[in-house]
Amino acid sequence: MEKVIGLITCNYSTKESSPLTESRPAASLPYFGRYRMVDFALSNLVNCGIRTVGMVMPYNYRSIIDHVGSGKDWDLDRKNGGLFILPGSAFGTSRTGARFLLRDLIHNKAYFTRSTSDAVIFSTANFVFNVDLNKVYDAHKASGADVTVLTKTAPEKDPDVTAFDVEDGRVQGVHHGATFGESMFLDCFVIGRQLLLDMFDWYAATDYLDLFEAMAGDFGRVNVRTYDYDGYVAPVFSKRAFYRANMDLLNPRVTAELFPEERSIKTKTHDTPPAKFEVGSRVINSAVSSGDRIYGSVSDSILGRNVIVEAGATVRNSIVMQGCVVKSGARVENAIVDRANVVPAGTELRGTPEDVLIKEKAHE
Amino acid sequence: MSKKECIAMLLAGGQGSRLGALTSNVAKPAVSFGGKFRIIDFALSNCANSGITTVGVLTQYRPYLLHSYIGTGEAWNLDERGGGVAILPPFATQTGGAWYEGTADAVTQNLGYIETNDPEYVLILSGDQLYRMDYDDMLEAHKRNNADLTIAVMPVPWEEASRFGILTAGEDGRITKFTEKPKKPDSNLASMGIYIFSADVLINSLKEDALDQTSDHDFGGNIIPKLLEEGKRLFTYEFNGFWRDVGTISSYHETSMDLLGPNPAFDIFSTTFPIMSNASTRPPAFVGKDGSVDDCLVANGCQIYGTAKHSILSTDAYVGERATVVDSVLLPGAKVKDGAHVVRAILGENSVVEENVSVGSVDQTKDTAVIGNDVVVGKGEN
Numbered sequence: 001m002e003k004v005i006g007l008i009t010c011n012y013s014t015k016e017s018s019p020l021t022e023s024r025p026a027a028s029l030p031y032f033g034r035y036r037m038v039d040f041a042l043s044n045l046v047n048c049g050i051r052t053v054g055m056v057m058p059y060n061y062r063s064i065i066d067h068v069g070s071g072k073d074w075d076l077d078r079k080n081g082g083l084f085i086l087p088g089s090a091f092g093t094s095r096t097g098a099r100f101l102l103r104d105l106i107h108n109k110a111y112f113t114r115s116t117s118d119a120v121i122f123s124t125a126n127f128v129f130n131v132d133l134n135k136v137y138d139a140h141k142a143s144g145a146d147v148t149v150l151t152k153t154a155p156e157k158d159p160d161v162t163a164f165d166v167e168d169g170r171v172q173g174v175h176h177g178a179t180f181g182e183s184m185f186l187d188c189f190v191i192g193r194q195l196l197l198d199m200f201d202w203y204a205a206t207d208y209l210d211l212f213e214a215m216a217g218d219f220g221r222v223n224v225r226t227y228d229y230d231g232y233v234a235p236v237f238s239k240r241a242f243y244r245a246n247m248d249l250l251n252p253r254v255t256a257e258l259f260p261e262e263r264s265i266k267t268k269t270h271d272t273p274p275a276k277f278e279v280g281s282r283v284i285n286s287a288v289s290s291g292d293r294i295y296g297s298v299s300d301s302i303l304g305r306n307v308i309v310e311a312g313a314t315v316r317n318s319i320v321m322q323g324c325v326v327k328s329g330a331r332v333e334n335a336i337v338d339r340a341n342v343v344p345a346g347t348e349l350r351g352t353p354e355d356v357l358i359k360e361k362a363h364e
Numbered sequence: 365m366s367k368k369e370c371i372a373m374l375l376a377g378g379q380g381s382r383l384g385a386l387t388s389n390v391a392k393p394a395v396s397f398g399g400k401f402r403i404i405d406f407a408l409s410n411c412a413n414s415g416i417t418t419v420g421v422l423t424q425y426r427p428y429l430l431h432s433y434i435g436t437g438e439a440w441n442l443d444e445r446g447g448g449v450a451i452l453p454p455f456a457t458q459t460g461g462a463w464y465e466g467t468a469d470a471v472t473q474n475l476g477y478i479e480t481n482d483p484e485y486v487l488i489l490s491g492d493q494l495y496r497m498d499y500d501d502m503l504e505a506h507k508r509n510n511a512d513l514t515i516a517v518m519p520v521p522w523e524e525a526s527r528f529g530i531l532t533a534g535e536d537g538r539i540t541k542f543t544e545k546p547k548k549p550d551s552n553l554a555s556m557g558i559y560i561f562s563a564d565v566l567i568n569s570l571k572e573d574a575l576d577q578t579s580d581h582d583f584g585g586n587i588i589p590k591l592l593e594e595g596k597r598l599f600t601y602e603f604n605g606f607w608r609d610v611g612t613i614s615s616y617h618e619t620s621m622d623l624l625g626p627n628p629a630f631d632i633f634s635t636t637f638p639i640m641s642n643a644s645t646r647p648p649a650f651v652g653k654d655g656s657v658d659d660c661l662v663a664n665g666c667q668i669y670g671t672a673k674h675s676i677l678s679t680d681a682y683v684g685e686r687a688t689v690v691d692s693v694l695l696p697g698a699k700v701k702d703g704a705h706v707v708r709a710i711l712g713e714n715s716v717v718e719e720n721v722s723v724g725s726v727d728q729t730k731d732t733a734v735i736g737n738d739v740v741v742g743k744g745e746n
Contacts, residue, residue, distance in 0.1 A: 033648035034664070072438075073645070252650065252667065259647045271640045273632040274399035274663040274678075275649055279625070283657055287648040290400070290664055293633070302648070 003118040004137060005081070005193075006045035006053040007111070008038065010064060010125050011088030012099050014160070018239045019360035020338060027125035028063040029242065030321050030339070032249050033289035033304050035267045036067050037236060038125040043265045044188075045121060046074045048133035052081030054111045056088045056104045067268050074266045084111055097176070098210035099124045099162070099187055106200050106207055117193050124187035128234040128245050130258050130265065131188075136227045140190040143169075145225035147195075147215075150188040152233050154178040160237030161185060162212065164226065171224035174212045183226055185212075186233060195222075232257050243336060243356050246302050246319050250285055272305055280311065289322075296326065304339070313343075317353065321361075335359060368447070370503055370560070371483040372416050373471050374407055376491030377424030377464055382612045385712060385736030386695075391423065393491035394430040395616075396695045396713060398623055398632055398639075399663040399678045402433060403610065404491045405641045408440040408449075413637050414499035416487065418447035420477050422470045424454055424463065439642035452477060469581035472570040478563065486566050488559040488583065494619060494630070495556075495607035496637050502560055502601045509537065512565040512596040513588070516558035518603050528554035529584050531600055539598040542588050553600055556607060559583065565596065606630040617710060617732045620676050620693045624659050646679055654685065663696075670700070684719070692724065695737070712737035 010027040020029060027038040038055075045053050053076055057064060068074075071083030086108040089101070100122060105112075112120065119140070121133060131150065140148035149171065151164060158178050162185040165173035178184040203214040215222055232254055234245035248254050259265055272291030277283060281294040288294065291306035296313035304322035309315055313326040319336045326332055327345035334351040338361035343349055351357030380392025387395060393404035404421075411419050419442060423430055436442075437449030452474050454463050464470035471478075471488065478486060485506065487499055497516070506514040517531055525546065532541035532551040543549070569587055573579050579586045592598060606629055610616040622629040632639060646665030651657055655668040662668070665680035670687035677683070681694035684702035691708045694700065698711035701719045709724035715735045717723050721743055724733035735741055 035647075249647075250650075252652070255647060255650065264645055265647075266645050269643060269645060271638045273639070274661045274676075276633070277657040277660045277662060279659045281658065283651045284655060285651065285653045287650050288662065289648040291633070 004048075004050055004190075005115050005117045005120050006050045007056070007105075007120055007122050008041045008045070008053060008125055009056045009088075009100055009104065009122070010038065010061075011056045011058040011101065011104050012097065012124070013058075014126070014237045016160075016238045019358050020239065020242065020336065023338070023361045024063045025058045025060055025125075026236070027058075028067055029236070030304055031128070031236075031242075032246055033287055033302055035265060037128070038064065038067070039265050039267045040128050040130065041123040041125050041188075042068070042074045042076075043263075044129075044131055044133055045123065046076065046266065047263045048137070050121065050133075051076065051078050052084070052115065052117070054084040054086045054108065056086045056108065058088055059090055061085075069268065073268050086111055098208075098213070099126075100211040101207075102200075102203055102209055102211055102214055103207040105196075105211065106204065109197070109200060112193060112197055115193060119190055120193050120196055121190050122188065126236050127186050127188070128236060128258065129186065129229065129232060130260065130263055131229055131231065132263065133188075136188075137190055139227050140225075143225050144223070146192065146222045147224040148190045148227050149224060150186040150229055151183040151226040152186055152229050154180055154182045154184040156180055158184065158235060158237075158241075160241070161235050162187070164224075166226055169225050170219075171226060172219050174216050183228070184233075184235070186229065186235075239336070239356065239358065243319065247300075247317075249287060249302065250300065270305065281309075296328075310345075318349075318356075338362070368418060368481055368483050370416055370485040370487055370499075371418040371420065371447075371478065371481050372411050372487040372489055372499075373474070373478070374404075374411075374419055374421045374489045374491050375467055375470060376404060376421050376430060377427075377470060378490075378492060379425040380492060380611070383610075383616060384613055385734045385739070386613070386616070386710065387426075388736050389426060390429045390737070391425045391427060394433055395610075396678055397494065397610070397616075397620070399661045399676050400643050401632075401639060401641045403494065404430070404434070405440075405639055406494050406496070407489050407491050408434075408437075408442065409638065409640045410495075410497050410499060411487075411489075412440045412442060412640060414497075416499060417442060417444045418450075418481055418483070420450045420452045420474060421491065422452045422464065422474065424470075427451075427453060433642055435642065440640045447481075450477065466581035467583045468570060468573055468579075468587050471566075472574050472581065475567060475570060478567065483563050486561045486563050488557075488561065490557045490609070492611075493557070493607065493609050495603075496605060496634070496639075497558070497603060498637070499560075502558075505537075505599070505601050506560045506562075509599045510597060511560075511599040512562050513591055513598045514560045514601050515539065515588070515598065516556040516603050517553040517600045518556055518607055519552050520554045522549065522552050525549035525552045525554065531555055533600045537599045537601075539592065539600060542584075542592060544584060553602070555584065556603065557584070557609075560601075565591070613710065613732050613734055617693065617708070620710075621674070621691065623661055623676065624674055644679065649677075652685075655683075670702075690726075698735075707733075709733035709735065711735045712739060714738050716740040718742045 070077045076083040163178035163182040275292040289305040295311040296309040310328040323340040329346040330343040335357040340362040376393040380387040649666040652669035656671045663679040669685045679696040682699040697714035703720040705722040707724040
């Protein structure tokens with residue numbers, strides 16, 4: 001896809017503030033042991049052959065830059081094209097809910113004008129799915145649409161996603177929050193590059209809006225069509241959704257669908273040795289990352305890299321992130337333990353399945 | 365170590381024929397080890413961790429996997445301008461070309477590479493040994509001794525000394541004698557095949573050796589004895605850490621097992637001197653509801669629905685329901701299907717043990733079972 005460039009927006013915050021996203025942008029939220037949320041957006045773009053990707057940064061971009069670096073792990077360290085780090089506007093002045101804030105795009109107009117591509121594929125960093133974007137792009141060209149949005153029939157109510165009113169595959173309206181059966185927007189769309197530049201002029205006066213909010217009065221003029229995706233999708237805009245999207249991966253069918261070798265999800269690589277399951281350890285129905293050392297008991301849980309579970313310690317129904325140590329005799333249950341925490345010997349971190357406990361990131 | 369003070373020549377062309385099925389389609393340095401590594405990772409990581417950034421890798425036997433694995437060397441931070449990794453296979457000139465005939469000959473044929481880099485010292489390494497060593501310490505010793513050649517040595521049990529190339533040295537470490545597999549050893553210092561030469565000494569002795577029709581062009585057999593004879597300053601550098609040359613199936617298996625247990629002889633978890641590798645990006649390992657894993661190293665991408673005990677499960681290895689894997693090494697992508705049993709075995713990359721099939725035996729008097737890369741073992745075949 002030499003004629004297509006990508007753009008990932010990271011400059012938005014989730015409505016629900018939790019300790020997980022207070023310390024970092026949603027894009028760099030650790031996911032399934034070794035990944036970060038943004039890996040899906042990046043890998044989906046790269047896996048369809050795109051080698052030019054811009055990322056609009058939030059003000060607290062440190063962890064994103066730390067993760068993506070030069071883009072090498074996604075083959076985005078190119079002589080031509082490659083990874084472009086683009087500044088986002090400061091918070092406070094903008095509405096935080098906007099995922100494709102016009103101002104952020106217009107401020108980075110040069111990224112689009114300097115390109116000779118035909119089209120741009122946009123994405124945010126808060127959805128988990130592995131889609132072949134070549135198919136979406138082919139459908140976009142075949143239908144002659146101005147914009148093709150990736151959607152899925154909402155399997156349940158979700159107040160945090162965007163939904164479209166659709167008639168015969170054509171978008172008639174847009175609103176926030178999806179109810180069961182509506183066309184849920186997967187925050188991923190294809191648009192002609194020239195049309196996008198035109199829109200920058202059309203909507204310049206309302207640059208505080210989300211691109212689709214600005215477009216809302218124009219669905220008669222702009223042909224926006226849906227591409228319905230029926231594979232696994234997890235929108236991750238809340239603590240509960242984050243917990244569930246992780247736990248979904250304890251189902252090998254979901255993992256196989258999300259991590260096929262032919263369309264692998266790429267991430268920053270580290271030189272950590274394989275996980276060591278020590279003598280006497282007991283691990284069932286769990287995902288274990290490299291560098292982990294397990295002496296104790298782990299069930300129905302996901303461990304990030306370099307986690308130590310000492311003898312006599314128990315981890316159940318939990319997500320334990322990179323670099324944590326669960327000391328001897330400690331219990332972690334229905335909890336999300338953010339990076340670098342030490343759970344002291346004999347202590348408990350316990351939530352309920354309905355309300356998981358979050359232990360915020362330890363000060364480093 | 366400054367940039368071109370010392371360069372390394374890494375000998376990676378050997379077939380490793382005693383590794384049998386494991387090297388039937390890859391060179392020995394490219395054989396997988398320790399779950400996520402390949403054998404050459406250890407030498408390359410030692411170079412990177414020692415600050416040596418110019419490394420010539422001499423390849424010959426079945427080089428495709430090795431070449432693609434090394435790539436630009438970036439996985440070991442060896443993708444540097446004006447240095448980094450150079451892959452050096454045999455090549456032709458106006459007067460023809462030749463295969464590498466022995467360790468010294470391989471380096472001789474690449475004297476041009478050494479001269480282009482114009483280093484003061486040249487480190488000669490094997491790409492098929494497992495150990496962690498700071499070559500910078502060895503270089504310091506070489507300089508301190510004002511040596512022409514420094515040879516890394518390791519004390520071995522006296523009763524085993526007759527299996528090695530043994531160096532006899534004075535109290536100051538100066539070598540007085542080199543004996544290949546002595547019947548009556550007078551020293552227990554075994555050569556590890558790791559050499560630091562002062563570059564001019566190396567270049568001169570290789571040029572002389574190349575003209576000698578009777579020479580086998582081997583460092584141990586020809587170059588070192590000749591330098592001793594000439595009265596050059598040869599010194600030992602004693603190393604006391606973990607070091608293995610996994611030359612045979614049984615030593616490969618034994619060394620793999622050395623990584624297991626509560627206090628493994630070789631700690632691959634060290635963060636100060638990390639072993640780097642060009643690993644693929646795979647999801648975390650998964651243990652199923654009825655899975656059981658005890659005393660195992662498990663790499664990313666593994667799926668375990670059965671039982672694994674005292675084993676190494678490399679990237680993307682698979683253990684099916686009711687299957688058991690004991691005292692074994694599953695190389696990347698090896699698949700043990702439902703109900704199969706694998707004991708004291710090494711399963712090659714992407715090999716498959718079909719459902720309910722047994723491989724290997726607990727009987728210690730029998731050889732370790734080996735299944736070659738990509739081989740499928742069905743019923744009645746083993």
